[in-house]
Amino acid sequence: MTKHHKRTEEASEEKQDLDELQQQEDIQQQETPVQADTTAETEAALNDKINQMQAEIDKFKDLYLRSQAEMENLRRRTQQELEKRSKFAVSSFARDLLPVNDNLSRAMASIPDSEKDNQSDLIKNLLIGLELTQKDLNSALEKNNVTAIESLGRVFDPNLHKVVQEIDDPDKPAGTIVQEWQKGYMIGGERVLREAVVVVTRGGPQPGQEPAEHIDTVV
Secondary structure: OOHHHHHHHHHHHHHHHHHHHHHHHHHHHHHHHHHHHHHHHHHHHHHHHHHHHHHHHHHHHHHHHHHHHHHHHHHHHHHHHHHHHHHOOOHHHHHHHHHHHHHHHHHHHOOOHHHHOOOOHHHHHHHHHHHHHHHHHHHHHHHOOEEEOOOOOOEOOOOOEEEEEEEEOOOOOOOEEEEEEEOOEEEOOOEEEEOEEEEEEEOOOOOOOOOOOOOOOOO
């Protein structure tokens, strides 16, 4: 083989190698954009999935917090209801005892003070027994948060008092309680167990006003 033929053959082989390299580069250039697009689509899909899962996490977290708040509110309402029931559990029983207290007061008030010293020892001891009984009864009522409503000298309050009579008394503001026919009671310091039955004034100045100045019309 001549040198010319050898060089020609080597040049042909080199050209073939170059052509193969060029083909490989062309193939890589064609495949690279496709791979890049596939990677971008995969990342986008993954981000969408992450965002969707995060939204679900936030949703369940909000539901959990709402549930916790509702349970706490329910617990507080239940506790308040139990406390209220415990506080006013003796209402019915205490209300039944009030007439007994009234009768004790009437029994002791029926005897004038002027005649108490003239009674026999038996009657005196009976009065002492009545007073002690009423004192113990009032003490038991107070232990169960049952307290008397102070009415005499106060201004009529429709939430606490029941008026059965009005009398003229220009020296006192209208609506002033001057007599108590039946004592009223509160339980727990906030609920009326029994209204006080009272007598009030009328015709005087309104509460908070000064009595009108008297004008002498005699010449």
